Amino acid sequence: MIPPRDALDVPEPAAALGANILGFVRLLRRAGLPVGPGEALRAAEAVSLAGVEQRAVVKAALRATLVRRHDQSLLFDAAFDLFWRDPERARAGAALALTEAQRPEEKPRAGGRRLAEAMAGPRPPPPPPGEEKPLQDAAMTVSEREALGRLDFEAMSAEQIAAAKREIRRLALRLDTRPTRRFRRDPLGPRVDLRGTLREAARTGGEIAGIARRRRVRRPPPLVAICDISGSMARYAQVLLHFLHAVVNERDRVQCFVFGTRLSNITRQLRHKDPEIAFEMVGHMVPDWSGGTRIGEALEEFNRRWGRRVLGQGAVVLLITDGLDREGGAGLAEATERLRRSCRRLVWLNPLLRYAGFEPRSQGIRAMLPHVHEFRPVHNLESLRDLVAALAPGGREERRR
Incomplete structure (x- = not known):
């Protein structure tokens, strides 16, 4: 009798099936899902009751026992498709998934890098303390924390993402009441x-x-963030969106907008707990990522459609852009002035301020600069810490010209 096409290639002995389920649970745990021995026992019992004749039935049994929240479904589906293809070829599949995740022309699935590292298994243990380690000259090196502050979030591994999350949790944004x-x-x-x-x-x-x-x-007053995601801001938008994702999930009355050639409200997407899934939802929603910039039109649309909704009760606005307008600053001064009058505090975060010899030569920067309360740099974790300290109760407001 020919088995159905969707049947799983699982060995007949129950011990082999239990070992495969245990390996799958360990994979999910290394990838970040909160599963343990109890979930593994329940998963094995559910699969034994449901049977292994159909792949969809086994997947549903494992999902019912191993997935607790809806935001874990995407990672579970990717792990199931990769692991149950052939458990013996897990390392080859991990290398393939890691290669596909690094292709520049294709966007990796949410959690793809973490899943590939989990499939590769744990790292080898360090050498015993008895062996002498070669001496290294660390005169021109920096600490791991400082290197993490300059590393792009998109290029981080699973361990570095966890370390960055811990750093971001320390940046508790507390606004003055x-x-x-x-x-x-x-x-x-x-x-x-x-x-x-x-x-x-x-x-x-x-x-x-x-x-x-x-x-x-x-x-505390409402907080509104308007972030530029054009081509010139692409390498900074990834880091800043991680910071905004943490703020949205920590505080209430927070609204986040992104703009390139058009304005998009991404507050609902950033409410998702998993940052990778939240950014994947944002990527599907925002069509003008890494494109042109129309700052004046975006601010004018914000003032017309969203100003009265989100700028009440003395709101604080974070305007994140480099000021390089595609339209040459047309209508930018009027839109910025209206935004300034509608809020209590307008803070312009510009990554170009990281240069010591910065001068406002662009027409967009010259049009916006007279109408903001503060002008601050934002390009690494240190600048974010300075921003959090300035917005905290008792923080000093600065106006840089």
Whole structure:
């Protein structure tokens, strides 16, 4: 009898099947999924009950026992297709996946690099301490943390991505609180609460036993980020979007926009917990990545469509662009001035400020510069730390011209 086309090539003994399932669970764990021995036992039991005659049934059984959240489905599907093709050729498949992920003309799947490294297995252990290591001259080298601050996020391995996430978690963005129109009850509040006083008096037969007081509610202002993703900003946009992804998942009332030749709102896509899946969703949504730049049109569209929605209650705006406008700065001064008047604080982050001899020669830069509150560099983790310190409560506002 000829087996069906979608049947898995699994050995008949149950021990071999259990070993393959255990190897698959270890692969998912190395790739970043939170699975352990308990999930492996449940997966083996589910596969034994469902049977191995059909590939789709086995995949559904493993997904039901190993996947906890929806954002883990893409990584699970890629690992299943690669591992169950032929477990004995895992290393060859890992090398093939890593080669495909490094092709410049094709965009790798989400989690492809982490999956390839997980298929390759753990690294060999370090040599025993008894062996003498050759002396190396480290006079002109830098520490690993400093090198990580200059390394592009797209070129990082799984370990470096984890280290970068830890660095980004330390950059907790805490904005200074601002008073709102709402009040809350406070026995030591500066205002008298007349309604609260009468409400308490009604409970005691009209006798006023005490004066209720209230205090104005304070909360951090909204944060709006408008990031340039044109060709001249492509190498910085990857790093800055990782920073914005961490901010969006940490705080509320955060809105993120990107623009090249058109404006796109990517706040909902950045809400995804996994950064690789979030950026893949952004890549499918944004059609003008690494293209031209129309800063004036993008800011004018933002002011017209989104200004009143997201710029209330003293919002802080981060405008991330190098100021190199395709249209020569047409309408850029008016759009920037209107944006400045609509928010409490407009911070322009320009990676070109990393050069010591920077001069505002571009027409777009000269048109925007008089209408911003602050002008800061942004090109590595150190500049992001300076930005976080400036936006924190008690941070010093700077205006660089």
